[in-house]
Each structure stands twice: as C-alpha cells, then as structure tokens.
Amino acid sequence: MAVNKKEEFKKSEIELAEFAKAISHPARIAILKAIADRDVCICGEIVEILPLAQSTVSQHLKELKKAGLIQGTIDGTKSCYCINWKTFEKSANGLNAFFEKAKAKSEANKADCC
Amino acid sequence: MAVNKKEEFKKSEIELAEFAKAISHPARIAILKAIADRDVCICGEIVEILPLAQSTVSQHLKELKKAGLIQGTIDGTKSCYCINWKTFEKSANGLNAFFEKAKAKSEANKADCC
C-alpha cells in the first residue's frame, strides 16, 4: 500500500500538481508574497515575519527552491532570496491555462446536471 | 512537534493554500479534467480512466468535494459528479490575483539581486 502511483499520470498533470503542491502551504504563500513585496531580496527577515522556527522556514524555502520558484545566493552570513520569475510565470501560466480550458468546456456544455 | 501552525497565517493565505492543496495531486487534476471534459457528469467512468483503485478514487473525489470544487448527486446506483463552477472560478481567480499581484511587484522593482 501507499505505493506511489503519481508517475502513472500525464506529465502535464504531474507538473501542475507539483506546482500546486509547492504553494499548498500558507507559509510558502507568505514567503513568496514577502519576497515579491520587497525590492531587495530578503532572507532572515522572512523568519521574523512568519510564526515559525528558523529551521522550519529554511525547510519551506528549500521546497520553494526545489520547485524552482525562488533562487538564493549567499551574501556574507546572510542568505538572499528572490523569485525565479521565469519558472514562476511559466508555472502560473500553466495552471491558468488549465483553469481556462476547463472553463471553456463549461461554456460549451452548459449542462449543469447535478 | 508537528503542531499545526497553519491557522496562524492570514485567511487569504490559508485559502489560497487550501485550494492549491486540493489540486496538488495528479489524480485530482485528472479528475477535474475528466469531469470538465464531458457534457454529462460522469462517475464510475473516472475509475476506468485513472490508474487507481475505486476506493482511492472515491477518496480523491471526497477531497475535491470538501474543497467545494465538485458536487455529486446520486442517480440510482451511480454517482454523478460535476464541477462547482462558482467555487472553482472563485478559487482560480483568487490564485490568479495572487500571481498577478506578485508579478506587478516585480515590474515595479526590476531589481534582480540574486
């Protein structure tokens, strides 16, 4: 049980799901917001803002990085993050295309059967 | 440990994250697609399409229902699902507004510091 069946889906579905998963925690939404908000990429500031321990924030940053949504560079003892706009926009557009396509179908069908 | 800190974030952040979580599994993306695709709401068809056991599909349907993204009605022995467009669009628009707002900031800042 609990065997991973995720890979048996279409690549596009897996990618959409992965992006959604990356932003499926309020901390990660808040982090993206915080980074997008400032003109200089912040770092430990995020820890100040969030109601989470430093190590937990670091973990969330790691996941956002893994998803390619943010980038980080080390600046002295500090660590500086910014949005990776290329990936961010690409993912956002992909998700939006999914929404739009679904909506288009609904226009065509119009049959609200439930 | 593993205490739930999610409720300590802003309501808007929690809502965005919850929607993202609802669509954070390829099976659920595939289910939404399948339902949106047909003009008649399907049911056991979904089980045929997905590489998952009936009970697992049922579980995923339950989660989509919990998120308000789909609705179901019983029709004899069959169960008929359709997209709850009101919630779906509202959620999709909310997420999109988040993307747009972030992007707008990036236009303003332009400082790619990393």
Added chain:
DNA sequence: ATTTTATATCGTAAATATACGATTAATATT
C-alpha cells in the same frame, strides 16, 4: 583568536496523505 550572527542541515516526533482490500449500503436486474 574568540565570539557573535545567520542560515543550513540533521535527527526526530507527530500529523497528514496516499493507497488498497474488505465491507457496507442501496438500487437494479434477473
């Protein structure tokens, strides 16, 4: 050189998610 500061990583506990088979419940078919 020592201490401080900033952040990543490790270890770990607890919670949640994923998946399935078995069972249940309720309608349909024979």
Added chain:
DNA sequence: AATATTAATCGTATATTTACGATATAAAAT
C-alpha cells in the same frame, strides 16, 4: 427473493509533510 452493480466507508500499512531543537558551518564583528 436472490443476485449483481455501483460507490461510499472502514481499517490499515506506508510514505510524506510539518515542525522543532540541536548542531554544524561559515562569515562578521569584537
């Protein structure tokens, strides 16, 4: 009435996520 069909729910195993403190690492300040 007996059986078949459909889908939800239950129980359960395993995997993943979330969270923290402790520790490690590396630069900065003293």
